[in-house]
Amino acid sequence: MSLFDQGPTMSLEEFRLLRELVNDTCGIRFEEDAMYAMERRLRDRLRVLGLTSFRAYYQRLRYHPDGRAELENAVDVLTTNETYFFREAYQLDAFQRAILPELKERNAVSKRLTVWSAGCSTGEEVYTIAMILLESGLFRGWDLRVFGSDISRRVVQHARRGVYGESSFRAMQSRYERYFRPTPKGQMVASEVKAICHFGQLNLLDRERSALIGSADVIFCRNVLIYFDDLTRERVVQTFHDRLAQGGYLLLGHSESLLHRATGFEIVHLDRDIVYRRPIRRTLFDEETS
Ligand SMILES: C[S@@+](CC[C@H](N)C(=O)[O-])C[C@H]1O[C@@H](n2cnc3c(N)ncnc32)[C@H](O)[C@@H]1O
Incomplete structure (x- = not known):
């Protein structure tokens, strides 16, 4: 050689x-x-x-x-595992300003909120969502769960550790810095944030295992569908539809769109973003009274 x-x-x-x-x-x-x-x-x-x-x-x-x-x-x-905290901030703003207040009202009785980050890589997206939920102050005393899943065992292990180097912080907003603690190996996510985050290895093609997520109010699947072929994309979007509660939201990456596809989602135009919503099924009773 x-x-x-x-x-x-x-x-x-x-x-x-x-x-x-x-x-x-x-x-x-x-x-x-x-x-x-x-x-x-x-x-x-x-x-x-x-x-x-x-x-x-x-x-x-x-x-x-x-x-x-x-x-x-x-x-x-x-797999390509590129990710960082507060990626695509305009969308996170829309999530915070428009979607969270609506969900607070809708789930006021159950006081439970479930968000799934599908294809979460090393976990920055999951912890970002958790920090936004905590920082919003809307859900004190609620049962909050942020699930992060990825097909790669290696990145899921990293996500569970929750310790990050400099490159993960390239878009970090300073008011969230208090959710980290310095360690010799990097910045560690604070335990109050970790407490509402749960990670698992999951292949999005596996519909049966995906059902273990239960019912989600919001699904983030950003910068994942771009790597799939058309058929896989359709299958995975159908899985998201099944996993979302009625009225629940699907948020995709900025280069991913369902606009020209037949799906069971309705398109919602927010201030600076387009998101997808599983329609609320109207009952016979709703029709009689409307
Ligand atoms: C570029 S990262 C996106 C991370 C994060 N969502 C973001 O936007 O910053 C794409 C992730 O999708 C995961 N992935 C690819 N195919 C998958 C599959 N079939 N099931 C679950 N995750 C998958 C990869 O392992 C990778 O970590």
Whole structure:
């Protein structure tokens, strides 16, 4: 092996086999121009397993007794986990100003609020939502739950630890700094915030396990659908519809839109954002009295 030998190279056929397997597993779509990126990201797994070709790696994933566990490792390295606190602040403002007061009224009797961040990566989005809920002062004495889920075990473990380096704070607003404590490894989320956050590993393609979330008032799924093929996107949006309470909101990333798709959601124009709402089903009685 020469100094410049980087390990096995991936053929187009190997790429196509692997991308189909990854797509079936988690819905992520790799175009052909992503072949070198996939090669680079998976090479380390070949080295760890002592394999000399991507075909052998594919065989391992498909047929080896440990294939499923290795598929988790492959997904871990192939997912894009970029995230930070207070990402897409205009949308968080809309959430705070328009959606939270409405939910406070709607849930006034149960005094319970559930928010799900689907595809939460290392957890910054989940803790951001929790800080907004606490800082709003609207829900004192309520049963607040913010669920964060991701397919990657590695990022979920990071999220549970809740300790972050500088790059996570690039859009941080100073009034929220009091929700962090310094530690030798970075800033740790304060226990009052952690207390309402719960993390789990969940593949969004798995509808049965998604049902464990129960009924959510708001679902954030930002910068996740862009990686999926059309069919997966439709399936996942349907899962969100099923998981939302009537009148519940779905908030997507700024480059993701349901505008030209047939879905069961209604479009709601907020001050600076478009969001999606599961319609409230009117009963026969409502129709008689309206
Ligand atoms: C770019 S991050 C988005 C993080 C955060 N929502 C944000 O906007 O900052 C995308 C996340 O989606 C997760 N993901 C991709 N496919 C998934 C799937 N099938 N099920 C659950 N999570 C998935 C990835 O592991 C990754 O952490």
